[in-house]
Amino acid sequence: MSQSVYALNVGREGFDRLALVQKIYGPKSREWLLRSGLRPGMRVLELACGTGAMTRVIADSIVPGGSLVAVDNSEAQLETAKASCAGVDGVEFVRADACATGLPEGSFDLVYFRLLAMHLPDPAGLLRHIRTLLKPGGILVCEEAAIDSTFTDPPYAEQLILHEMAAALASDHGSDFNVARRLGSLINEAGFESLEVSAHMPIYVRGEEKFLEVASFGEALNHWQSAPIEVIREGREICEDLSRAASDERVVYGLSTMRQFAAKRPAAA
Numbered sequence: 326m327s328q329s330v331y332a333l334n335v336g337r338e339g340f341d342r343l344a345l346v347q348k349i350y351g352p353k354s355r356e357w358l359l360r361s362g363l364r365p366g367m368r369v370l371e372l373a374c375g376t377g378a379m380t381r382v383i384a385d386s387i388v389p390g391g392s393l394v395a396v397d398n399s400e401a402q403l404e405t406a407k408a409s410c411a412g413v414d415g416v417e418f419v420r421a422d423a424c425a426t427g428l429p430e431g432s433f434d435l436v437y438f439r440l441l442a443m444h445l446p447d448p449a450g451l452l453r454h455i456r457t458l459l460k461p462g463g464i465l466v467c468e469e470a471a472i473d474s475t476f477t478d479p480p481y482a483e484q485l486i487l488h489e490m491a492a493a494l495a496s497d498h499g500s501d502f503n504v505a506r507r508l509g510s511l512i513n514e515a516g517f518e519s520l521e522v523s524a525h526m527p528i529y530v531r532g533e534e535k536f537l538e539v540a541s542f543g544e545a546l547n548h549w550q551s552a553p554i555e556v557i558r559e560g561r562e563i564c565e566d567l568s569r570a571a572s573d574e575r576v577v578y579g580l581s582t583m584r585q586f587a588a589k590r591p592a593a594a
């Protein structure tokens with residue numbers, strides 16, 4: 326399969342889930358970007374900007390003198406991102422495929438993406454494209470979640486089934502929701518150097534954050550066109566069981582580990 330089909334809602338319908346993603350993961354994303362070299366004055370590219378949660382954070386970090394191109398292949402996402410970044414200066418929104426943006430080669434100081442490679446059939450192709458877009462010595466910063474790392478304490482068997490179903494769903498969409506587990510190798514193989522890595526897992530006993538896994542999986546079930554009806558029905562029952570677990574303050578809920586990567590395009594290449 327050369328083209329993957331995006332597995333989640335876009336635009337207004339996907340906004341609340343991505344706002345929750347930002348609430349949970351956003352502070353560490355910002356920290357990682359700054360630690361990896363995001364600075365005022367840089368020319369930055371954000372791929373798969375979604376509804377613009379990190380677009381705003383990046384734009385605020387590169388003033389004065391910086392500029393940001395925010396790319397997504399969904400018009401609905403871009404419209405929502407533009408609205409949520411109203412009043413933010415120095416951002417240009419572009420609709421393009423992240424793997425073939427058509428943007429000028431060698432023109433960015435830093436390229437960033439979060440939760441994109443997991444939706445693509447060819448994450449290695451994405452990384453090779455990013456390498457051409459960066460200036461020599463330019464920085465790649467990216468973050469991907471390992472979807473099968475979630476846990477509950479006490480353990481719910483339903484969650485293991487969810488992991489299996491999510492893997493099958495991704496495979497039917499031509500992608501790999503656990504690409505985070507091999508992204509370091511892919512970055513090295515794409516010709517980057519000076520790889521840095523980190524990871525963090527958000528864990529909760531209460532709050533809306535506990536529902537992120539169920540909300541994301543429930544949404545993805547709606548887009549799983551090729552699955553038999555019994556599979557979708559089983560998926561919905563799992564969502565109900567895990568929602569009950571998330572509502573129970575005696576259940577500890579561990580969300581997906583976010584793996585963070587930074588690397589450089591070699592200066593001489």
Ligand SMILES: C[S@@+](CC[C@H](N)C(=O)[O-])C[C@H]1O[C@@H](n2cnc3c(N)ncnc32)[C@H](O)[C@@H]1O
Pocket residue numbers: 331333335343346372373374375376377378379396397398399402421422423424438439440441444445
């Ligand atoms: C899970 S969302 C993440 C959004 C944002 N990076 C964030 O973390 O808040 C994935 C985004 O990737 C976009 N996307 C999926 N495939 C794409 C592609 N081939 N090129 C550009 N964007 C793509 C989707 O439209 C969606 O906005």
